[in-house]
Amino acid sequence: MVNMQDNISIKSKARITEKTELADGIYSMTLCADLCSKAEPGQFVMVYPNNGAKLLGRPICIASVKKDTADSGEDLLRIVFRTVGDGTREIASYGEGDRLFIEGPLGHGYPTDEAISDRKHIVLLGGGLGAPSLLYLAESLTVLMNTESTVAENAVPKIQEKPHITAILGYRDCSLKHFLADDFRGLGINTVIATDDGSEGLKGNVIDALKETVKEPDLIYACGPLPMLSAVKKYAGAAGIKAYISMEERMACGVGVCLGCVAKTVKEDPHSHVKNARVCTEGPVFDADEVDI
Amino acid sequence: MKSAELSVDFAGHHFRNPLTVASGTFGSGMEYSRYVDIGRLGAITTKGVSSVPWEGNPTPRVTETPSGMMNAIGLQNPGIDVFIERDLKFLEDYDVPVIVNVCGHSVEEYEAVVERLADDDRVEMLEINVSCPNVKQGAIQFGTDPDMLTEVTQRCKTKAKDKPVIMKLTPNVTSIADMARAAEAGGADGISLINTLTAMKIDIYRRKFVLANKTGGLSGPAIHPVAVRMVYEASHAVGIPVIGMGGVATYADAIEMMMAGATMVAVGMISFTEPEAILNILSGMERYMEETGTEHIRDIIGIL
Ligand SMILES: Cc1cc2nc3c(=O)[nH]c(=O)nc-3n(C[C@H](O)[C@H](O)[C@H](O)COP(=O)(O)OP(=O)(O)OC[C@H]3O[C@@H](n4cnc5c(N)ncnc54)[C@H](O)[C@@H]3O)c2cc1C
Ligand SMILES: Cc1cc2nc3c(=O)[nH]c(=O)nc-3n(C[C@H](O)[C@H](O)[C@H](O)COP(=O)(O)O)c2cc1C
Ligand code: FES
Numbered sequence: 001m002v003n004m005q006d007n008i009s010i011k012s013k014a015r016i017t018e019k020t021e022l023a024d025g026i027y028s029m030t031l032c033a034d035l036c037s038k039a040e041p042g043q044f045v046m047v048y049p050n051n052g053a054k055l056l057g058r059p060i061c062i063a064s065v066k067k068d069t070a071d072s073g074e075d076l077l078r079i080v081f082r083t084v085g086d087g088t089r090e091i092a093s094y095g096e097g098d099r100l101f102i103e104g105p106l107g108h109g110y111p112t113d114e115a116i117s118d119r120k121h122i123v124l125l126g127g128g129l130g131a132p133s134l135l136y137l138a139e140s141l142t143v144l145m146n147t148e149s150t151v152a153e154n155a156v157p158k159i160q161e162k163p164h165i166t167a168i169l170g171y172r173d174c175s176l177k178h179f180l181a182d183d184f185r186g187l188g189i190n191t192v193i194a195t196d197d198g199s200e201g202l203k204g205n206v207i208d209a210l211k212e213t214v215k216e217p218d219l220i221y222a223c224g225p226l227p228m229l230s231a232v233k234k235y236a237g238a239a240g241i242k243a244y245i246s247m248e249e250r251m252a253c254g255v256g257v258c259l260g261c262v263a264k265t266v267k268e269d270p271h272s273h274v275k276n277a278r279v280c281t282e283g284p285v286f287d288a289d290e291v292d293i
Numbered sequence: 294m295k296s297a298e299l300s301v302d303f304a305g306h307h308f309r310n311p312l313t314v315a316s317g318t319f320g321s322g323m324e325y326s327r328y329v330d331i332g333r334l335g336a337i338t339t340k341g342v343s344s345v346p347w348e349g350n351p352t353p354r355v356t357e358t359p360s361g362m363m364n365a366i367g368l369q370n371p372g373i374d375v376f377i378e379r380d381l382k383f384l385e386d387y388d389v390p391v392i393v394n395v396c397g398h399s400v401e402e403y404e405a406v407v408e409r410l411a412d413d414d415r416v417e418m419l420e421i422n423v424s425c426p427n428v429k430q431g432a433i434q435f436g437t438d439p440d441m442l443t444e445v446t447q448r449c450k451t452k453a454k455d456k457p458v459i460m461k462l463t464p465n466v467t468s469i470a471d472m473a474r475a476a477e478a479g480g481a482d483g484i485s486l487i488n489t490l491t492a493m494k495i496d497i498y499r500r501k502f503v504l505a506n507k508t509g510g511l512s513g514p515a516i517h518p519v520a521v522r523m524v525y526e527a528s529h530a531v532g533i534p535v536i537g538m539g540g541v542a543t544y545a546d547a548i549e550m551m552m553a554g555a556t557m558v559a560v561g562m563i564s565f566t567e568p569e570a571i572l573n574i575l576s577g578m579e580r581y582m583e584e585t586g587t588e589h590i591r592d593i594i595g596i597l
Contacts (some may be wrong), residue, residue, distance in 0.1 A: 087357075258318065262349070
């Protein structure tokens, strides 16, 4: 939790330690930051342009967090983003040694309890810029499962079988150089690539690829554009599979104050008392059954 | 030298300093209380509340503009029942006067909310947002018609009993002075301004409006000079005190507002960029007073 002291800023200045262009207009950036609490997979940070006329943060998912061993116990935060407009273009123009204000981690991420209890085949579905948040989830799941199985071995004689994880990453075409796919593979995760035009991997979207490659998924995590998330909701609903989806919406405050970022919900939301939940606070990850998309 | 005296009197009520937050940019303080000591604010102004829950507009509801932003939240709020049970209850734990912002689609709806708050000791003053469409009369905003404005003011005043009623004016009018006078004629104890300026943004590649609502309210530093002009014109047209707002981001902006005629100043969307901005503005004002030998902040109100 954030320090409750007077005048403590939640925004902190982070130093860029590395930047690479993964594909045309897609950047990976690592920042040495003092995150105000432990980041969970699926959470995001607000990255502020230095241009003083741009007053709002740019929400970007956390692609990975590691403790900085060299520095004073700060966090090494990785983000992966696409240049869309002036804000992300400015952010991409910085490099090692430059500084940016960031704020976070923010929001609610992917619940992982179910994944480590009784699931057999977990599928991660990433469309385009959905891959980064799933990468941090994949890292966390692999760590969780390893520690969990040791505990299980000590406690109960029967060794529980670890769930299988498949990552299915969808790209527009091969020009995107299946960015981040190797990072998933590096974790020992079965990784499938799909492109809209079939120029690399399977032809079609991530749902097509899912039907083709995984027989009985029993838990889905998805992040990507809205039409893809709607399709995931429909597919998972029909098949009776639990699905968690990460939503995107325009944000101003990022912390639940302005009510700019709402997603339509099926039931009345306990905070808003109308059928709107704040993507920045209740989300960005929602149970697919709960949102009306 | 004596330390700077920041307290002000507004509509017969005493405030430890002139700073509050602009309605809708600070919620009811629940979220920002993690970063800002609410007990140091002159007052807290809560998000607009109506008699029943309002869904608000479809998304996108917000977008950035140069030195500002546009919003079309559509006054989403949980309704007065939840507000009283949850938000006012939360604020009981803080030593801060509460200004409740009220919205409605009909005069009756305003009255219903005001009536619920009139006897509530936790409420210091009421601020009536008249930038709402009057559904019964062709959706024209209450605050753009002087007669309608006077009527809403009178009817809210009657229901409010002893609570001061502040009418929050919209800048989307030809003569803000006429509107200030219309509020005063209805018996308002004060006025606050400016609400957001109606604006539009188009995505030229998608050939669509950026906001689902087509138009949205512009706020932030970009509108500050307009706000200063309007606070000046309105405060000179009436004898009742003014809460000035619109793009206040620094202590200098707040001092400027007061010199233009505001007794209190509200800090708005800059909290989204920097939640603790209001506290920095407060300390900046103290420094300004010390540096310029200003003993009482009230000495600079409306000096021009
Ligand atoms: C929770 C969340 C996580 C995200 N994670 C990533 C990520 O990991 N990688 C990535 O590349 N992108 C991500 N995005 C999208 C990213 O925030 C936008 O691409 C970015 O804000 C665009 O900024 P800009 O200044 O370049 O664009 P402009 O169009 O110039 O921005 C104008 C305004 O609109 C907002 N905006 C524009 N597009 C979007 C959008 N798609 N979503 C939200 N706000 C938008 C901007 O923040 C800014 O306030 C995420 C969005 C959300 C809501
Ligand atoms: C996201 C947002 C929500 C707002 N909601 C309300 C509201 O509920 N009631 C109201 O009277 N004004 C509302 N306003 C207007 C502000 O209170 C203020 O008048 C305006 O933003 C100008 O101040 P600023 O430029 O400092 O933000 C809102 C403004 C913003 C940006
Ligand atoms: S961005 Fe303000 S409530 Fe979510």
